[in-house]
Amino acid sequence: MRSIARAAVIGTIVGAVAVSGIVGAVAADGGAAVAAAASADTPPPPAVEDFAYPGADQIFKDRGIKLKSGDGNIILAATCSPGMLEIDARPINIGRYCFTTTGASGRLSLELPSTVGVSTPVNYSARVVLVTGTETKIQDLKPGTWTGVGETTDPQQRSFTTLEITTTLVK
Template identity: 50%
Template structure:
């Protein structure tokens, strides 16, 4: 390779500005396909909303409420958000994959309605961490 030839571009699918977002909000955005993005929680239609207990102090922006916008026919996002207890779907078929200390669980979100997930859907009330959001039209 010539000295002035740039290296080949390799997409690593890491979430842009993930470290900054983690410092500001306490949510660890890992990677995805670029079709599910953290969004401002406002009156915009089509947002997926997720609530995390105990994040009010850490998350100065949403105080534990996190919103995501899906662009395109489908999307995937890998993340870590602790103590999730509720989520609201949008017009997509949305599945959230979560883990507690010794068990993984998936929850299908009701379209445009609130769905109990994590500790609010667990008979033992255990804390769950949100690991993935998957959306399809």
């Protein structure tokens, strides 16, 4: 009789262990499934775009213009051709920088010392922000024109640095 009782107790224990193992495995799988579902419902962190101008350090070394940031619609060109936005700076004929303009509008933050003129494409108006010392000048430029800026329009002929260009497509 003792053997039967012992067998019954052992059988109960083995059964309980087996059942708890199955329940534990299901709970573990269910927990993993819940965790997987939760991570699938959680969007990844947003990509942060700083709008820094690509290759700006090398461009500054090679060409002497510091390009900071923009929206990608005003791009420095390797060479000038008709229809581009052109900024002239001292020394004349060496400080000539041309930009392709795309999109309905564009923005470029930069530093270009000794700016003397800006030529706009026929289909874009532009605004340039220039600074000398503590004075800031904003000039609105009509499409298809060359406009003197900075020292060429300053009564004291002070040197101005261009800090920002914005363009707007004219329809």
